[in-house]
Amino acid sequence: CDTLDKARSFLSSCSGPVSLHNFVGGKYIAPHGSSAKSSQLNSFEPKTGRLIYTLPCTQPDAVEEAINNAKSAFPSWSRTTRAERSATLRRVSELLQQNRELFAVWESTDQGKTLERARVEVDRAVSNFSYFSTFILHEQTAARMIDGVALTYEHRSPAGVFALISPWNMPLYLLTWKIAPCLAFGCTAVAKPSEVTSMTAFLLGGIFQKAGVPPGVINIIFGDGATTGAALVASPLINGVSFTGGTQTGIAIRRLAAHQIGKHLSLELGGKNPTLVFADSMEPSVRERTIRVAAMAAFENQGEICLCGSRIYVEKSAYSDFVREFTAYVKEKYIVGQTVGAVASIQHYDKIRRYLELAVEQKATFHLGSAPPTLHEDGTQGYWIEPTILTDVAKDSAIQIDEIFGAVVTITPFDNEEEGIQLANDSEYGLAAILLTTDGARMRRVGEQLEAGLVWVNCWLVRELGTPFGGMKNSGTGREGGEHSRDVFTVVRTLHLPA
Numbered sequence: 001c002d003t004l005d006k007a008r009s010f011l012s013s014c015s016g017p018v019s020l021h022n023f024v025g026g027k028y029i030a031p032h033g034s035s036a037k038s039s040q041l042n043s044f045e046p047k048t049g050r051l052i053y054t055l056p057c058t059q060p061d062a063v064e065e066a067i068n069n070a071k072s073a074f075p076s077w078s079r080t081t082r083a084e085r086s087a088t089l090r091r092v093s094e095l096l097q098q099n100r101e102l103f104a105v106w107e108s109t110d111q112g113k114t115l116e117r118a119r120v121e122v123d124r125a126v127s128n129f130s131y132f133s134t135f136i137l138h139e140q141t142a143a144r145m146i147d148g149v150a151l152t153y154e155h156r157s158p159a160g161v162f163a164l165i166s167p168w169n170m171p172l173y174l175l176t177w178k179i180a181p182c183l184a185f186g187c188t189a190v191a192k193p194s195e196v197t198s199m200t201a202f203l204l205g206g207i208f209q210k211a212g213v214p215p216g217v218i219n220i221i222f223g224d225g226a227t228t229g230a231a232l233v234a235s236p237l238i239n240g241v242s243f244t245g246g247t248q249t250g251i252a253i254r255r256l257a258a259h260q261i262g263k264h265l266s267l268e269l270g271g272k273n274p275t276l277v278f279a280d281s282m283e284p285s286v287r288e289r290t291i292r293v294a295a296m297a298a299f300e301n302q303g304e305i306c307l308c309g310s311r312i313y314v315e316k317s318a319y320s321d322f323v324r325e326f327t328a329y330v331k332e333k334y335i336v337g338q339t340v341g342a343v344a345s346i347q348h349y350d351k352i353r354r355y356l357e358l359a360v361e362q363k364a365t366f367h368l369g370s371a372p373p374t375l376h377e378d379g380t381q382g383y384w385i386e387p388t389i390l391t392d393v394a395k396d397s398a399i400q401i402d403e404i405f406g407a408v409v410t411i412t413p414f415d416n417e418e419e420g421i422q423l424a425n426d427s428e429y430g431l432a433a434i435l436l437t438t439d440g441a442r443m444r445r446v447g448e449q450l451e452a453g454l455v456w457v458n459c460w461l462v463r464e465l466g467t468p469f470g471g472m473k474n475s476g477t478g479r480e481g482g483e484h485s486r487d488v489f490t491v492v493r494t495l496h497l498p499a
């Protein structure tokens with residue numbers, strides 16, 4: 001496939017699995033060198049369990065070839081004007097918008113999410129490109145005079161060639177959240193999506209061709225983390241890594257990059273986020289909102305969003321009402337196969353299933369859901385798990401501590417504000433927190449004590465793309481979004497000129 005149109009007709013004409021090719025130097029290229037000899041990876045449709053495509057496990061020599069393409073493209077791309085880069089990104093955003101349905105259908109097929117959810121994420125991917133296409137036009141640098149002796153100002157330049165690595169939960173949205181600012185700020189890149197969900201990244205190559213992004217500016221390669229991802233991150237030609245994924249992988253990436261002190265690292269990692277429900281938020285006038293926000297935060301995208309609130313803490317006086325009404329609401333609104341999709345892979349299905357078996361063993365109370373059966377390796381039924389609501393789970397249970405990353409929530413009572421904050425912060429992670437209360441003073445008082453990079457009060461997942469996005473503690477380092485993305489993708493020198 002060398003254009004998006006061909007990709008589209010190719011995909012629709014295939015009755016069997018499709019074979020994805022890397023997009024390097026502006027072209028789709030068949031695996032060659034040692035990548036041709038190594039075995040391909042398989043990707044399965046979560047809703048049915050059938051094999052839908054294969055992808056190369058790109059080997060280090062082919063990774064290097066992609067990096068060299070990005071490196072060769074860097075000098076001229078980094079010298080383009082902001083207006084030129086802005087126009088290119090705008091074309092990307094328009095083309096993506098025009099192909100919304102193609103991307104949404106594939107995202108839903110590949111990841112397991114509902115089509116409705118996939119459409120929202122394609123729209124957000126479109127916004128990633130349109131936002132950064134205009135952001136760079138409005139950047140300003142302030143100059144300062146030092147005692148009439150020297151004039152000083154910050155001069156920024158693109159930081160170089162980046163490795164952009166993303167996970168499987170929101171494949172297109174999270175990859176474009178990296179590609180858009182990377183290209184906007186004048187860097188070039190080799191992007192690697194998750195081996196579990198590579199299809200929309202494959203289709204993106206066609207969009208970049210059509211939009212006239214010069215060859216080599218953005219290269220997209222496929223493969224697993226241990227071979228392809230590690231070779232990419234460790235390359236001395238890579239000037240920076242923007243990574244979103246699990247905390248253990250973040251630690252491995254830090255190690256791989258440790259010998260290059262100047263390598264920019266932006267690590268957006270895992271979470272085990274608390275939802276803190278105060279009794280005032282269960283008053284009749286706001287009750288519906290409280291239940292709706294807590295449920296959405298728990299179960300959107302099958303709980304496969306790093307920002308999901310999976311540990312719910314409820315003030316004791318409202319606890320039993322909350323458990324009852326939350327359960328009834330989820331039962332009515334979150335229906336497997338309709339508003340709840342399939343989980344992304346059989347490996348992830350097994351991981352969630354093990355936690356639910358542990359819940360049975362530990363005699364937790366299941367208000368909704370149950371431990372699902374073991375699937376056969378061919379997974380022909382698809383990977384479906386009912387939303388699960390648990391109470392009576394001990395504080396030190398792995399169910400309360402580990403990031404399950406599925407539609408499993410625990411509900412625990414707390415006595416007072418101090419204990420609520422203490423329970424919410426009792427985690428190695430610090431990505432997001434949801435606070436449900438009507439007390440204005442408490443919103444600030446508690447909100448400012450929560451150890452989380454993002455705190456939502458009476459709402460969830462509301463985002464403005466300029467706000468800092470990222471986590472505290474083991475949830476990551478660095479922030480992305482607006483000027484924070486600029487810090488990731490540029491280097492700064494401070495110039496001092498005689499007055």
Ligand code: NAD
Nearest residue numbers: 167168193194224225229230245246249268269270271306
């Ligand atoms: P993962 O860490 O297993 O994989 C993420 C990506 O890293 C994949 O592309 C994978 O191939 C690659 N990778 C794996 N090992 C590597 C290595 N040694 N070197 C380089 N690359 C390597 O994560 P996942 O299972 O795909 O995604 C789920 C995780 O992502 C969860 O922990 C979730 O919280 C997190 N996540 C975080 C955010 C955020 O913004 N903080 C957003 C979405 C998902």
